[in-house]
Amino acid sequence: xxxxxxxxxxxxxxxxxxxxxxxxxxxxxxxxxxxxxxxxxxxxxxxxxxxxxxxxxxxxxxxxxxxxxxxxxxxxxxxxxxxxxxxxxxxxxxxxxxxxxxxxxxxxxxxxxxxxxxxxxxxxxxxxxxxxxxxxxxxxxxxxxxxxxxxxxxxxxxxxxxxxxxxxxxxxxxxxxxxxxxxxxxxxxxxxxxxxxxxxxxxxxxxxxxxxxxxxxxxxxxxxxxxxxxxxxxxxxxxxxxxxxxxxxxxxxxxxxxxxxxxxxxxxxxxxxxxxxxxxxxxxxxxxxxxxxxxxxxxxxxxxxxxxxxxxxxxxxxxxxxxxxxxxxxxxxxxxxxxxxxxxxxxxxxxxxxxxxxxxxxxxxxxxxxxxxxxxxxxxxxxxxxxx
Amino acid sequence: xxxxxxxxxxxxxxxxxxxxxxxxxxxxxxxxxxxxxxxxxxxxxxxxxxxxxxxxxxxxxxxxxxxxxxxxxxxxxxxxxxxxxxxxxxxxxxxxxxxxxxxxxxxxxxxxxxxxxxxxxxxxxxxxxxxxxxxxxxxxxxxxxxxxxxxxxxxxxxxxxxxxxxxxxxxxxxxxxxxxxxxxxxxxxxxxxxxxxxxxxxxxxxxxxxxxxxxx
Numbered sequence: 001x002x003x004x005x006x007x008x009x010x011x012x013x014x015x016x017x018x019x020x021x022x023x024x025x026x027x028x029x030x031x032x033x034x035x036x037x038x039x040x041x042x043x044x045x046x047x048x049x050x051x052x053x054x055x056x057x058x059x060x061x062x063x064x065x066x067x068x069x070x071x072x073x074x075x076x077x078x079x080x081x082x083x084x085x086x087x088x089x090x091x092x093x094x095x096x097x098x099x100x101x102x103x104x105x106x107x108x109x110x111x112x113x114x115x116x117x118x119x120x121x122x123x124x125x126x127x128x129x130x131x132x133x134x135x136x137x138x139x140x141x142x143x144x145x146x147x148x149x150x151x152x153x154x155x156x157x158x159x160x161x162x163x164x165x166x167x168x169x170x171x172x173x174x175x176x177x178x179x180x181x182x183x184x185x186x187x188x189x190x191x192x193x194x195x196x197x198x199x200x201x202x203x204x205x206x207x208x209x210x211x212x213x214x215x216x217x218x219x220x221x222x223x224x225x226x227x228x229x230x231x232x233x234x235x236x237x238x239x240x241x242x243x244x245x246x247x248x249x250x251x252x253x254x255x256x257x258x259x260x261x262x263x264x265x266x267x268x269x270x271x272x273x274x275x276x277x278x279x280x281x282x283x284x285x286x287x288x289x290x291x292x293x294x295x296x297x298x299x300x301x302x303x304x305x306x307x308x309x310x311x312x313x314x315x316x317x318x319x320x321x322x323x324x325x326x327x328x329x330x331x332x333x334x335x336x337x338x339x340x341x342x343x344x345x346x347x348x349x350x351x352x353x354x355x356x357x358x359x360x361x362x363x364x365x366x367x368x369x370x371x372x373x374x375x376x377x378x379x380x381x382x383x384x385x386x387x388x
Numbered sequence: 389x390x391x392x393x394x395x396x397x398x399x400x401x402x403x404x405x406x407x408x409x410x411x412x413x414x415x416x417x418x419x420x421x422x423x424x425x426x427x428x429x430x431x432x433x434x435x436x437x438x439x440x441x442x443x444x445x446x447x448x449x450x451x452x453x454x455x456x457x458x459x460x461x462x463x464x465x466x467x468x469x470x471x472x473x474x475x476x477x478x479x480x481x482x483x484x485x486x487x488x489x490x491x492x493x494x495x496x497x498x499x500x501x502x503x504x505x506x507x508x509x510x511x512x513x514x515x516x517x518x519x520x521x522x523x524x525x526x527x528x529x530x531x532x533x534x535x536x537x538x539x540x541x542x543x544x545x546x547x548x549x550x551x552x553x554x555x556x557x558x559x560x561x562x563x564x565x566x567x568x569x570x571x572x573x574x575x576x577x578x579x580x581x582x583x584x585x586x587x588x589x590x591x592x593x594x595x596x597x598x599x600x601x602x603x604x
Contacts, residue, residue: 023578091550092577134524134577141524142577172577175524198596200577201524225596265580268596 001323013129015102024143028305032313038331050109060154066138074099087140103145110148123293131255131300133174150180165249170257171267173204183214195222225268231367257300258312272352276312280319392475395504404463422493434466520555520573529594
């Protein structure tokens with residue numbers, strides 16, 4: 001199955017760069033793009049350049065005062081104490097030159113993807129520079145300055161009046177997007193993530209269900225530290241299918257953070273490439289089944305940016321374009337080019353060989369715990385809503 | 389932490405001559421479970437809970453006399469005398485009253501007048517604040533010997549990385565009475581440098597950070 005898809009890319013996306021030691025590194029996007037090119041999976045006519053989001057578009061979600069503060073931070077004239085009120089100048093989101101432009105560009109990339117799909121230039125679109133789900137209305141946090149996902153969903157609501165299902169498979173809870181639509185029944189959010197007991201940001205409990213009109217339209221599936229492929233995929237697929245059937249979205253937006261991999265240094269989840277192949281397969285299938293194919297996929301977290309992220313993100317594109325992931329060996333050209341720069345040995349295959357996959361002694365308990373969380377999510381939310 | 393810092397100051401009250409029906413409506417409208425009954429000087433003379441009101445209402449199977457009962461004075465079913473607290477009481481002391489007396493809410497009184505209410509729910513929210521889970525943060529537990537001077541050593545490691553601490557808790561180690569577990573919530577998405585530094589300094593980290601990378 002071939003689908004007309006577009007890949008949003010420009011080298012300008014790399015300007016979103018805090019400092020060389022920061023774990024958030026947009027080189028990932030280039031590595032994924034070049035991996036696809038080397039594999040013959042991505043051509044120039046499938047690429048579309050991102051635009052910069054306007055201030056008015058940013059205010060679809062953010063406060064003007066915050067945007068002004070980001071601009072001043074980018075010009076080096078924001079008072080450090082004032083910056084801290086906006087989450088700017090912290091270890092997680094340090095100030096950097098032209099940070100407003102770089103951040104507005106990521107948002108624009110996501111809006112470009114949205115317009116491409118909703119103006120029917122393509123069925124699906126991918127913007128790996130986006131997915132910065134921790135940004136708040138007036139606060140930067142968790143490596144995120146502007147919340148492109150929240151802005152894009154408001155943009156869809158305002159300009160296209162469609163009902164949006166947001167699915168977040170980043171290992172961290174998609175809190176910024178969740179809170180943005182917590183009282184909105186036209187936007188349904190579903191986040192699967194490592195439990196917030198240990199991991200940032202700490203929220204995303206199964207009982208966070210939305211408020212007021214939006215009650216019943218927020219779904220959270222917090223899974224245990226060291227969860228592996230089978231358990232992850234079973235709860236993800238089961239919950240996603242139930243939620244999409246209940247909500248009947250017009251369009252699906254996915255955040256494809258790639259930090260649930262066992263190589264990832266920041267989280268305790270333990271997935272292999274297997275989950276990053278199945279995550280988009282399920283999204284792709286359900287988008288065709290429920291939302292006439294309309295699917296916009298974004299990037300997100302992912303901190304093992306040499307080994308885990310390029311493969312994971314390239315597979316999102318492969319699935320988008322052809323309905324199936326690539327298999328076998330990675331293109332030699334890509335490995336040769338980047339191995340010189342990489343401090344770790346680059347992988348040779350699209351999948352993770354069995355011997356590399358960690359053996360987790362508590363696997364059975366973890367699986368059982370995740371099943372219990374899944375049944376709580378389904379029992380509390382969907383069955384109750386169906387009855388009413 | 390003092391009661392006045394966590395109490396609710398917008399208190400819904402009723403005079404003793406209000407009807408049970410009024411109480412029922414207020415409980416529903418404000419989604420509260422307790423109404424203090426005050427006289428014209430704002431002095432608390434009784435308290436009514438949603439359960440008192442429910443118990444006073446006739447069974448739905450009983451078709452007669454419903455309205456009769458609902459029009460009775462609230463003072464006929466209120467509880468008294470009322471245990472009250474002072475705004476300058478410590479939250480920790482009040483927690484003990486909630487635990488031992490099993491009340492759901494306590495009126496706060498200054499100069500004999502009602503100035504606020506504190507509920508079990510307020511107490512639980514305070515617990516959430518103390519554990520720091522209301523702020524975006526990461527959680528780290530460190531096992532340390534139970535002796536003077538350890539806490540500043542650990543916090544200085546965190547301080548060196550310029551990361552803000554949202555909360556610190558301490559609890560005894562189950563397996564070893566000579567050890568304590570320090571629980572930190574720190575305001576960063578990237579606790580790895582701190583985790584490495586703590587390991588480097590010889591501290592034992594608890595689940596899940598006791599599993600060294602790669603995740604094996």
